[in-house]
Amino acid sequence: MDMLFSLVWNATxxxxxxxFASTLFSLVLGLPLGILLCITGPEAQGGIIPKPVLNNVLGRIVNVLRSFPFIILMILLFPLSRIIVGTSIGTTATIVPLSIAAAPFVARIIETAVKEVDPGVIQAARAMGSTTMQIIKKVLIPEAMPSLVSGITLTIINLIGYSAMAGAIGGGGLGxxxxxYGYQRFRPDVMLVSVIVILVLVEVVQVVGNKISARMMAKR
Incomplete structure (x- = not known):
């Protein structure tokens, strides 16, 4: 029993x-990309500085990256993981493909959330002489924050699922x-506990994310 607890604890x-690390890095990559997708889009859809060609290119890149199955993407990124962290297997190495896989998903979430901001608020900021960067920092992101929190919550849940899939090719963690231990060594108890812990993690993240988002909405 002690051994099972130790295994599950370390894997958790x-x-x-x-x-946590892949969420952070995917936000670093996806946030500016999502903002750029929004502000370079058509003016009727909230684009502050419409640039159709750039928006189309970025949109296609994001769509291509999102269409890759995670397992295949992780295998393709083995060389990059080896360059960055010195190995292609294990917990640390898995952060690289997790971050890259989640970044386009984050970008679309950010884009969608920012597009929901009331155009009247943006126009008012423009009328007061705000620069593009000021509109992004002081209008778009604050106004979209409840939706952004919901989107980040969904991203974390997806990353928990991705991390479990990564276990199939030596990614470490609960997967x-x-x-x-569960499948290859015929230990159904280990597999069952691992699945239960993953379900609990997803539920906790969802509940906390919903509460934070609801609190932000209530303060608006």
């Missing part, structure tokens, strides 16, 4: 580390535990 910590 690995999963949380992967998800790796379920496959190596």
């Amino acid at each position: 910590v690995e999963t949380l580390a992967m998800v 790796d535990l379920a496959i190596r």
Whole structure:
């Protein structure tokens, strides 16, 4: 029993580390991309500085990256993981493909959330002489924050699922535990506990995300 607890605890910590780091890096990559997709879009859809060609190119890149199955993307990114962290397997190496896989998803979430901002608020900011950067920082992001929190919550949940899939090819965490100890060593108890922990993590993230988003909405 102690051994099972130790295995599950260590795997849970690995999963949380992967998800936290990849969420952070995917936001660093996806936030500016999502903002750029929004402000370069058609003016009727909230574009502050419409640039059809750039918007179309960025949109296609995001769509291509989003269409890749995560397992295939992770295998393709093995060389990049090896260059960045020195290895292509394990918890640390998995953060690289997780971040890249989530970044286009984050970008679309950011774009959608920002497009929901009332155009009248943007026009008022423009009328007061605000620059594009001021509109982004002081209008678009603050006004879209409840939707952004909901989107980030969904991203974290997806990353928990991705991290579990990564276990199939040596990614570490709960997915790796379920496959190596639960499936390959015929330990259904290990697999069951791993699945339960993943479900609990998803539920906790969803509940916390919903509460934060609802609180932000109430303060607007």
